[in-house]
Amino acid sequence: MTKDQIIEEVKNSPLNKVKLAICDIDGILRGKVIHKEKFLSVVETGFGFCDVVFGWDAADVSYDNGKFTGWHTGYPDAQAVLDLTTYRKVPWDNDIPFFLADFKSGADKALDICPRSLLKKITAEARGLGFTPFFSQEFEWFNFKETSQSLADKQFSQPQPITPGMFGYSILRATIGSEFFNSLFDQLEQFGVPLEGLHTETGPGVFEAAIMYSEILEAADRAVLFKTGAKEIAYKQNIMATFMAKWNEKLPGCSGHVHQSLWDDQKKNNLFYDEKKAHQMSDLMESYMAGQLHCLPYMLPMVAPTINSYKRLVEGAWAPTTLTWGIDNRTVALRALPGSKKSTRLETRVVGSDVNPYLAMSACLAAGLYGIKHKLKLEVKPTQGNGYENFSNGTLPSSLEEATAKMKNSEISRELFGEEFVDHFVRTREWEVRQFAQKVTDWELKRYFEII
Structure with missing residues (x-):
């Protein structure tokens, strides 16, 4: 649809309201519903949106180390501009018109710390080199017979999964909650987030969904909207969905693998494929791939952004711990999937389901372009067999604190993402580390309370 057609369709909508959203640094959609007349008045000029969304964490606690905004700035409005190409109707919310927006710094300049704007900037760099990036993301996540209230009442202890036991790729388990399962597949497609596949994974109440591939910005939009959409559809059926990377130490973690390939500017030839x-x-x-292996230690917080992310990145848990690659190998960081002209691609397996998709895809693309621009050779030999044991190129940082320090002190991260973004993002991860460090956990109480 053209811009004018979209505006006309919204104008003629039987509803008198429109839903708008932006994506914060943690990948959380923050938004509002506005009157249709308000939408028509701001569709060209943009609208004000409180910049506190870049001044607080996932729990709405204000950073004490923020530079961009904070009590020292008074938390003013930032300028947000609608992207009409993101137009959708929300099928589980009366088909209300929906749009994503980007933040601006001044009239024409994108805000450096806006995740969606960062991806647009790196995508423009790729296109300037003659490449059209095609990406997709797949997610694993757990689902529970809980509501926000019931889970809070039991203090997030022993949530009840929607299905019991370990039963991956199960036709039987999918029928237990078939209404939810089918709602996910069908309503997400109506929402413009088509799934290539949906199945149970190994673990109680866990699903995996692969989103159809597309050009990179659309792929990231789909991924962000998938996570929120899956949670909202779950809410409608008194189900709680979680995209935590590792909710239970005894169960596998949840991945958010990113699939990627570069095509020519005509979108006809997959440049990752060479039959010779x-x-x-x-x-x-x-x-x-060489660029990603080289840059991974300095961009890791963008693909493993939380304290919990590193509970997933452990040996023998279907997530990589080493700087490795291999052909169709699920124990390595980079799983190369060579095949036909259409399907040859790279799967970056470090990425967890708790990521901000805009940042994860920005990191993957920027690091890959780094390798191309610097003419890096893939000198690391492909791993045969167990990537936890057979490696020669080092390991990944093992905590958010270590990974954040590497990113903070790296010139590579600034080359990839820019000074303003790195400074802001590192501050948010340092805050996250401090929030955890000061808490007393159940593990500590059980281990030390009586004995020490």
Whole structure:
């Protein structure tokens, strides 16, 4: 649809309201519902949105180390501008018109710390080099027979999964909650987030969904909207969905693997494919992978952003711990999937389900482009077998504190993402580390209360 057609359709909507949203640094959609007349008045000029969304954490606690905004600035409005190409109707909310927005710094300049704007900037760089990035994301997440109130009442202890036991790829388990399962597949497609596949994973109440691939910005939009959409559809059926990377130490963690390939500017040729090369992987693909392996230690908080992320990145838990790659190997950081002209791609397996998709895709693309621009060679040998044991290129940082320090002290991160973004993002992760460090956990009470 054209811009004018979209505006006309909203104008003629039987509803008198429109839903708008932006994505904060943690990947949480923050939004509001406005009157249709208000929408029509701001569709060209933009609207004010309190910049506190970049001044507090996921729990709405204000940072004490913020630079961009805080008590020292008075938390003024920032300028947000609607992206009409994101137009959708929300099928589980009376088909209310829905749009995403970007933050601006002044009339024309994108706000450096806005996650969606960062992805647009790096995508523009790729296109300037003659590449069209096609991406997709897949998510694993757990679902429980709980509501926000019931879970709070039991203090987040022993939530009841919607299905019992360990039963991956189960047709039987999917039928237990078939109404929820089918609602996810069908309503998300109506919402413009088509799924390539949906199945149970191994673990009580866990699903995995693969989102259809598309150009990178649309792929990130779909991923962000998938996470919120899945939670909202779950709410409607008294189900609680969680995208925590690791909610239970005894169960597998939840991934958010990112699939990626570069095509020419005509979108006709997959530049990762070369039928004359070993495994049909082009030199470009190898440089792209070399860039990611080189940059991963300095961008890790963007693909593993929480304290909990690193509980997933442990040996033998279907998540990588080493700077490795392999052909169709699920124990390594980078799983190369060479095949046909259409399907050859890279899967970055470090990414967890708790990520901000805009930042995860920005990190993957920027690091890959780094390898291409610096003509890096894929000198690391492909891992055969167990990537937890067979590696020679080092390991990933093992905590958010360590990963954040590496990113903060790296010139590479600034080259990839810019000074303003890195400064802001690092401050938010340092805050996250401090919030956890001062808490007394149940583990500490059980271990030390009586004995020490």
